[in-house]
Amino acid sequence: MRTLFDTVFPYIKYIGNRLLHLLPVVIIISIVIFTLIQLMPGDPILAMINPETTANMTEEQRIAYIETMRKVLGYDKPVIVRYFLWWKDVLTANFGYSVALNKPINEFIGSYIMNSFKVNIVGFIIAFLIAIPIGIKSAVRKNTRYDKIVTVVSMIGISLPSFFMALLLVLLFSAVLRILPFSGMVDPRGVRPEYVYYILPVSVIVLSSLASLIRYIRNAMIEVLKADYIRTSRAKGLAEKVVIYRHAFKNALIPVITIIGFWIPALFGGSIIVEKIFAWPGMGLLMNQAYQFKDRGVLSTVLLFFAVLTLFANLFVDVGYALVDPRIKARRIK
Structure with missing residues (x-):
């Protein structure tokens, strides 16, 4: 006699296998998104700084302030390092900083x-x-x-x-x-x-x-x-x-x-x-x-969110097919 575990376990196993297959897809998509965002024209630091903040500064002070902001936000590091720092922010639910709203992305x-x-x-x-x-x-x-x-x-x-x-x-x-x-x-x-x-x-x-x-x-x-x-x-x-x-x-x-x-x-x-x-x-x-506003932090976060959501939607469709059609279940859910 089949138990509830015997019925549910094949689906759990199938979903687990699909998630493992989705991992390299997510990595490839993230590389494409990050690369395209980095190729956007303009300096994100200059876009972030309020002109009134540097209005009373000398040219040397203004340059020093911009470089300090660049170091604080990690834009002085190589692209490959920034990519891994971005993933660190994503995995820790930090997501970076919004230029347009002038606050951390995870706050809104x-x-x-x-x-x-x-x-x-x-x-x-x-x-x-x-x-x-x-x-x-x-x-x-x-x-x-x-x-x-x-x-x-x-x-x-x-x-x-x-x-x-x-x-x-x-x-x-x-x-x-x-x-x-x-x-x-x-x-x-x-x-x-x-x-x-x-x-x-x-x-x-x-x-x-x-x-x-x-x-x-x-x-x-x-x-x-x-x-x-x-x-x-x-x-x-x-x-x-x-x-x-x-x-x-x-x-x-x-x-x-x-x-x-x-x-x-x-x-x-x-x-x-x-x-x-x-x-x-x-x-x-x-x-x-x-x-x-060329808000790179928000764009990269939202695009990655949409990509992951679309992949999970495809997984939902495959599992849904198996639930309503025994023929598909026999082929996929084993």
Whole structure:
């Protein structure tokens, strides 16, 4: 008789092996990121120093001050030494120093990640809750009027860019109706509740995700409903809801798991377009500001974070495939 350990251990072993294989990939990606950041034009020390600080200094004092800052931050060392020092900072959760915000990165990076996560997780959950029943019903009622309407609306949703949806919602609900705030996350006056600031960015995330998700679920369900075991299940007299939701939908989950894997980086990484339009203090806005100010410390940290998150998303997809498809489990999870 198989115990819980016998069931779980193959997955733990598989995940452990995959993590070992990911290690050299992360190292290669980190070398590429660090090299590209170092090749950026400009002197990071000069960008960091406030001109007012050196305004009353003589030229000799100014040069001495700049060189002192260069030594303190390690920019006087060779590139290869700075690379290992950077990894030391990453492994100790230090992450370096932000030129734009003029403070250590570890003091603010966590809040930006959570701000992106909070708005994206709400949007993605709502999108799934709406898309799953609509996609399933559209597949079951293929080529009916309902299916055609869903298909047309989905194609329109896929065609509209997210920035257009965001600007349209801002124009309608903020400029014309004046019932929702233009941007931000908190009312400085303390009048409006915090949740109203989530409505517009969450709505954009839902609308931009919903159309493609419905199409994925519909197409996957149509393929599964053609399978022989579905016809056999119906021939046995099983209720249609049991056939659809217990048998068909489980086997149609592979494309859905793929989408979830693609969305994992976006959950924590945010959206530059949405966060820029709504001035939402998340990772997308931080990335945009870091690029504008040539903030090397923030850029290298955020890029490495996205890379590692994407690799873990791929691992999640592989394990998810094995959980819902025994054929894939037989090939990969041993």
